[in-house]
Amino acid sequence: MACDFVLQRELAFHETDMAGIAHFSNFFRWMEMAEHAFLSELGIAPVVQDGEMFWGWPRVRASCEYHSPIRFGDRFDCHLFVKEIKQKAVVYFFRFRKIDPDGLVTALAKGEMTSVYAGFDVPARSMRALDLQTALLEKIEEAPAELMKEARLKRP
Secondary structure (H helix, E strand, O other), X not given: OEOEEEEEEEOOHHHEOOOOEEOOOHHHHHHHXXXXXXXXXXXXXXXXXXXXXXXXXXXXXXXXXXXXOOEOOOEEEEEEEEEEEOOOEEEEEEEEEEEOOOOOEEEEEEEEEXXXXXXXXXXXXXEEEOXXXXXXXXXXXXXXXXXXXXHHOOOO
């Protein structure tokens, strides 16, 4: 069973602000990208459509704490950890780190995101939270306490 996933990226020019560093809003995009890649790797579609019904993962909470800037061309990791599995939601913890070619590790940011499994009825314009599917629960688990403790450290 999976409890973590690493998305590796290079900061693109269009993701920078006037100072040449990553715009803060990108960290939320990268958290979502990591979540979708994690689910896809497990064979779970992030969004499913059947006729006029959709199932997906709306976010009900997201936060990010920044530690160090990242600049155009820098390579970095967005490490996703399954922090908590609830009846209708998954809480993820994210650690962003830059690892230089010489092995120097720089903590960039850390964040959390809560995604609720929900169904959308388009004609009725309604949405409701649903219990997590067995197919998902058989593939993921909460990250062990030791791993979460190490992941939460501000500085590596």
